[in-house]
Amino acid sequence: MTVKLIDPFQRPISYLRVSVTDRCDFRCVYCMAENMTFLPKKELLTLEELDRMCSTFIGLGVEKLRITGGEPLVRRDIMTFFRAMTRHLDSGALQELTLTTNGSQLERFADQLFDAGVRRVNVSLDTLDEDKFARVTRWGRLPQVLRGIDAAQAAGLRLKINAVALKGFNEDELFTLTEWCASRDIDLTFIEVMPMGDLGNEDRIGQYWSLDDLRGQLAQNYTLIDLPERTGGPARYVQLQESGQKIGFITPLTHNFCESCNRVRLTCTGELFMCLGQEDNADLRAALRNHPDSNVPLEAAIRDAISLKPKGHDFDYSRQRADGQVSRHMSHTGG
Ligand code: SAM
Ligand code: SF4
Numbered sequence: 001m002t003v004k005l006i007d008p009f010q011r012p013i014s015y016l017r018v019s020v021t022d023r024c025d026f027r028c029v030y031c032m033a034e035n036m037t038f039l040p041k042k043e044l045l046t047l048e049e050l051d052r053m054c055s056t057f058i059g060l061g062v063e064k065l066r067i068t069g070g071e072p073l074v075r076r077d078i079m080t081f082f083r084a085m086t087r088h089l090d091s092g093a094l095q096e097l098t099l100t101t102n103g104s105q106l107e108r109f110a111d112q113l114f115d116a117g118v119r120r121v122n123v124s125l126d127t128l129d130e131d132k133f134a135r136v137t138r139w140g141r142l143p144q145v146l147r148g149i150d151a152a153q154a155a156g157l158r159l160k161i162n163a164v165a166l167k168g169f170n171e172d173e174l175f176t177l178t179e180w181c182a183s184r185d186i187d188l189t190f191i192e193v194m195p196m197g198d199l200g201n202e203d204r205i206g207q208y209w210s211l212d213d214l215r216g217q218l219a220q221n222y223t224l225i226d227l228p229e230r231t232g233g234p235a236r237y238v239q240l241q242e243s244g245q246k247i248g249f250i251t252p253l254t255h256n257f258c259e260s261c262n263r264v265r266l267t268c269t270g271e272l273f274m275c276l277g278q279e280d281n282a283d284l285r286a287a288l289r290n291h292p293d294s295n296v297p298l299e300a301a302i303r304d305a306i307s308l309k310p311k312g313h314d315f316d317y318s319r320q321r322a323d324g325q326v327s328r329h330m331s332h333t334g335g
Pocket of ligand 1: 029069070102
């Protein structure tokens with residue numbers, strides 16, 4: 001029997017997030033610069049290499065795979081990859097195949113995703129105001145995303161909205177977003193803006209809206225019941241007593257839940273990041289490409305990388321500086 005992946009702090013690694021492209025059809029202000037330079041195609045893992053990589057992780061005990069980016073649905077032929085992963089769902093080795101998307105291509109792909117075995121999708125949406133949406137995503141158009149959300153629900157996909165909490169931007173939409181999600185039976189999670197990537201265009205601390213504060217505002221209109229639910233990630237959940245709705249909080253800045261972290265992140269070039277908030281990574285692409293006929297070196301490289309997983313990240317705004325900043329953009333590691 002294969003020995004599963006356990007890190008030095010005795011955390012079992014059962015969750016892999018995979019960025020399948022660094023490209024995107026949006027340019028969200030907190031994620032990318034407007035004129036990004038993307039990687040040359042040969043740097044990217046091919047769809048076959050992504051399959052081999054993910055299948056190896058699944059062989060080592062990964063049970064949950066989340067596909068992200070960049071925007072995963074803009075990668076050419078990405079459905080071929082999703083369909084290839086269906087065999088691991090069918091065999092029972094993989095318990096969940098999920099996706100984080102900006103929603104722009106969901107109208108086109110929702111049915112195919114469902115057919116491939118995807119059941120839950122996270123859609124990133126920070127505002128329901130068309131002008132504000134165009135401002136924060138620079139290139140995005142809200143009606144297209146809303147059509148994608150309709151299509152996904154019609155296809156039977158369970159949705160969660162991820163909204164980055166931005167001071168002075170969507171503070172006034174806290175209740176609108178909450179009620180809109182409740183009316184559509186969509187879960188909602190708020191995320192604190194993280195100091196990723198030197199975008200040179202903004203003031204991170206000025207943008208930062210603490211979720212402790214957001215939670216306090218929510219509590220003015222609703223009774224919040226803390227839920228014990230844990231996913232091994234940084235999210236904590238409450239239920240709104242009045243509507244029964246579930247709201248999540250991802251608080252890398254105000255609270256650090258690294259002690260139960262069960263995940264690692266693979267970039268589209270085959271680097272494995274053991275922690276979103278640290279620079280350390282392992283080059284798995286070499287182990288894969290240099291040994292086309294054997295996965296043994298790749299498995300060894302994965303085990304070596306996991307043995308270096310750090311205890312946690314060092315993001316900290318408490319000294320009114322964006323401490324712990326990492327220089328990569330979120331689109332590189334996939335959020
Ligand atoms: N393009 C897809 C999307 O937007 O959902 C997937 C990739 S995107 C990098 C994944 C998530 O990271 C999104 O929910 C986005 O809002 C979030 N994100 C990007 N930059 C961030 C930052 N600096 N701080 C917090 N969240 C960020
Ligand atoms: Fe693209 Fe997602 Fe980054 Fe926005 S957050 S620029 S949609 S990768």
